[in-house]
Amino acid sequence: xxxxxxxxxxxxxxxxxxxxxxxxxxxxxxxxxxxxxxxxxxxxxxxxxxxxxxxxxxxxxxxxxxxxxxxxxxxxxxxxxxxxxxxxxxxxxxxxxxxxxxxxxxxxxxxxxxxxxxxxxxxxxxxxxxxxxxxxxxxxxxxxxxxxxxxxxxxxxxxxxxxxxxxxxxxxxxxxxxxxxxxxxxxxxxxxxxxxxxxxxxxxxxxxxxxxxxxxxxxxxxxxxxxxxxxxxxxxxxxxxxxxxxxxxxxxxxxxxxxxxxxxxxxxxxxxxxxxxxxxxxxxx
Amino acid sequence: xxxxxxxxxxxxxxxxxxxxxxxxxxxxxxxxxxxxxxxxxxxxxxxxxxxxxxxxxxxxxxxxxxxxxxxxxxxxxxxxxxxxxxxxxxxxxxxxxxxxxxxxxxxxxxxxxxxxxxxxxxxxxxxxxxxxxxxxxxxxxxxxxxxxxxxxxxxxxxxxxxxxxxxxxxxxxxxxxxxxxxxxxxxxxxxxxxxxxxxxxxxxxxxxxxxxxxxxxxxxxxxxxxxxxxxxxxxxxxxxxxxxxxxxxxxxxxxxxxxxxxxxxxxxxxxxxxxxxxxxxxxxxxxxxxxxxxxxxxxxxxxxxxxxxxxxxxxxxxxxxxxxxxxxx
Numbered sequence: 237x238x239x240x241x242x243x244x245x246x247x248x249x250x251x252x253x254x255x256x257x258x259x260x261x262x263x264x265x266x267x268x269x270x271x272x273x274x275x276x277x278x279x280x281x282x283x284x285x286x287x288x289x290x291x292x293x294x295x296x297x298x299x300x301x302x303x304x305x306x307x308x309x310x311x312x313x314x315x316x317x318x319x320x321x322x323x324x325x326x327x328x329x330x331x332x333x334x335x336x337x338x339x340x341x342x343x344x345x346x347x348x349x350x351x352x353x354x355x356x357x358x359x360x361x362x363x364x365x366x367x368x369x370x371x372x373x374x375x376x377x378x379x380x381x382x383x384x385x386x387x388x389x390x391x392x393x394x395x396x397x398x399x400x401x402x403x404x405x406x407x408x409x410x411x412x413x414x415x416x417x418x419x420x421x422x423x424x425x426x427x428x429x430x431x432x433x434x435x436x437x438x439x440x441x442x443x444x445x446x447x448x449x450x451x452x453x454x455x456x457x458x459x460x461x462x463x464x465x466x467x468x469x470x471x472x473x474x475x476x477x478x479x480x481x482x483x484x485x486x487x488x489x490x491x492x493x494x495x496x497x498x499x500x501x502x503x504x505x506x507x508x509x510x511x512x513x514x515x516x517x518x519x520x521x
Numbered sequence: 522x523x524x525x526x527x528x529x530x531x532x533x534x535x536x537x538x539x540x541x542x543x544x545x546x547x548x549x550x551x552x553x554x555x556x557x558x559x560x561x562x563x564x565x566x567x568x569x570x571x572x573x574x575x576x577x578x579x580x581x582x583x584x585x586x587x588x589x590x591x592x593x594x595x596x597x598x599x600x601x602x603x604x605x606x607x608x609x610x611x612x613x614x615x616x617x618x619x620x621x622x623x624x625x626x627x628x629x630x631x632x633x634x635x636x637x638x639x640x641x642x643x644x645x646x647x648x649x650x651x652x653x654x655x656x657x658x659x660x661x662x663x664x665x666x667x668x669x670x671x672x673x674x675x676x677x678x679x680x681x682x683x684x685x686x687x688x689x690x691x692x693x694x695x696x697x698x699x700x701x702x703x704x705x706x707x708x709x710x711x712x713x714x715x716x717x718x719x720x721x722x723x724x725x726x727x728x729x730x731x732x733x734x735x736x737x738x739x740x741x742x743x744x745x746x747x748x749x750x751x752x753x754x755x756x757x758x759x760x761x762x763x764x765x766x767x768x769x770x771x772x773x774x775x776x777x778x779x780x781x782x783x784x785x786x787x788x789x790x791x792x793x794x795x796x797x798x799x800x801x802x803x804x805x806x807x808x809x810x811x812x813x814x815x816x817x818x819x820x821x822x823x824x825x826x827x828x829x830x831x832x833x834x835x836x837x838x839x840x841x842x843x844x845x846x847x848x849x850x
Contacts, residue, residue, distance in 0.1 A: 271632055271635075319817065319821060322821065323820065323821070326824075328631060328632060329573070329579040329635075330820050330824060332579065332632075332635065333773065333777060333816060333820050334816070334817060334820040334821070336770060336773075336816065337813045337814070337815075337816030337817040337820065338813065338817070339813070340809045340810065340812055340813030340816065341809075341810050341813035341814060341817070342813075343809060343810075344807045344809045344810035344813070345810060347807065348807055348810070456766075456767055460639075460643065460766065463636065463639065464640075467636055467640075471632070497651050497652075498651070500643075500647035500650070500651060501644055501647040501648065501651065504640045504641075504643045504644045504647065505644065507636075507640040508625070508637060508640040508641060508644070511629065511633060511636055511637045511640065512625055512628065512637070515629065515633050
């Protein structure tokens with residue numbers, strides 16, 4: 237029994253990475269109505285940047301994360317302002333294709349700059365170690381990740397429900413023409429949201445630096461996970477994304493423990509069933 | 522109505538086909554291999570474009586059907602050494618799987634359709650990866666023989682060497698191209714375009730929209746199966762990555778490169794895809810970054826693809842469809 241609960245806790249910390257990456261994807265889809273295939277690659281870039289500052293240059297962990305967010309945010313800004321903005325008016329298939337082009341470019345760019353897989357750096361001293369949970373050592377770092385994930389969830393809720401910017405964004409999401417008419421600078425909101433979403437992906441990648449291996453091509457893996465989650469939670473539904481991150485994270489922790497052979501298959505079955513039966517997502521109002 | 526090819530075009534096409542038949546006389550085995558890759562991707566992309574260009578549905582799961590064709594053909598060849606059975610078996614398997622999954626997929630359009638095809642394609646990928654006893658897991662199926670093509674009571678051809686196999690690929694590909702040409706210029710092809718342009722108008726005109734989409738989906742899967750079945754004996758080995766969603770992007774890029782609203786677009790695109798790859802990898806191992814850049818440039822500025830530009834230049838009287846399809850409200 238204890239081992240079951242313990243595995244759940246491991247799954248919970250995995251779920252938080254999934255949550256960070258799918259939160260950004262969800263927000264971007266909710267407002268811009270764009271499915272960003274390159275979102276997983278932004279996660280990858282965030283991880284590589286954090287690795288550079290923290291692992292290679294030995295700068296403080298926090299500073300490395302902040303710089304990685306800024307760098308990835310800048311990349312997101314260029315993607316939105318320079319490219320996506322010009323094709324909002326046409327068939328969404330082309331937006332998918334454009335962001336797919338970004339995946340190819342970013343994957344190779346990472347290989348050229350960093351030359352492939354990096355060596356995992358040490359966990360920062362103040363987050364190292366483990367405490368005993370259910371009689372087993374549970375890493376402090378996983379606890380920290382769970383804390384950050386919950387913090388981001390609460391922060392996003394407060395941001396969208398309680399602040400002026402959040403209200404503006406929600407207004408734009410529900411009716412961009414009306415928002416425009418009442419004086420919202422819609423293009424600026426779009427850029428802001430895209431940059432913000434990019435930074436959330438980068439946060440997931442950056443936080444994983446001391447514990448998760450990142451290699452070129454991880455973007456394609458992460459984006460599929462994020463797609464599964466956003467589909468189950470409902471495209472554009474932030475609360476749904478949080479709950480389904482927990483479900484997928486914890487289920488796959490148990491899945492790898494109990495049915496390693498079918499885990500991958502069943503996750504896609506769930507995705508397809510949700511799309512067919514409740515395309516608006518399991519948690520739509 | 523479909524425009525009949527002009528005389529000049531007909532001469533060009535006849536010369537091209539003749540050149541393709543004579544190619545093994547001058548080509549080295551690497552060029553032959555490359556030519557087969559191009560033909561296979563052409564067939565794959567033609568099927569994809571029936572869905573995308575003609576029916577307006579962007580599938581990200583075509584690699585799944587490609588893999589069904591490839592694994593089906595490989596399994597049969599490993600059991601019964603007859604290429605004819607292998608090809609037919611692989612193609613039929615892909616068609617059946619596409620039909621069954623199609624029933625579910627055509628319930629959606631646009632982004633939901635893309636997501637659904639992605640999910641089904643990845644299911645096939647995970648079967649290929651995890652069902653070790655049947656598919657060989659991540660080692661794949663190895664030692665697939667290029668067994669003789671044997672139609673009982675009709676003919677038996679050995680295809681063991683590359684030149685012989687080239688003719689199999691060539692003939693099957695040409696038949697597929699011909700079939701697709703007839704298809705898109707038939708009432709079926711025109712109806713699909715009508716549905717793409719306005720679903721509700723087609724529905725009001727009494728067109729059973731879903732059934733037509735299902736037919737297109739099945740045929741696209743069938744073509745993916747043809748391509749996959751042809752690949753297995755060529756490579757002698759097949760592994761799960763051919764079913765992965767990123768492999769589904771290959772016909773997408775080839776089609777985009779050549780042009781989605783001209784019949785020959787996917788074929789020209791498949792040719793360009795491998796030529797670009799072949800040239801770039803001579804200079805650098807990082808060819809995907811260039812491919813990515815080309816995709817971005819095409820999407821930003823040349824959504825008609827290379828062939829549409831050519832057609833507009835060479836045949837100004839032939840109207841190509843305006844490329845901007847507006848997003849439906």
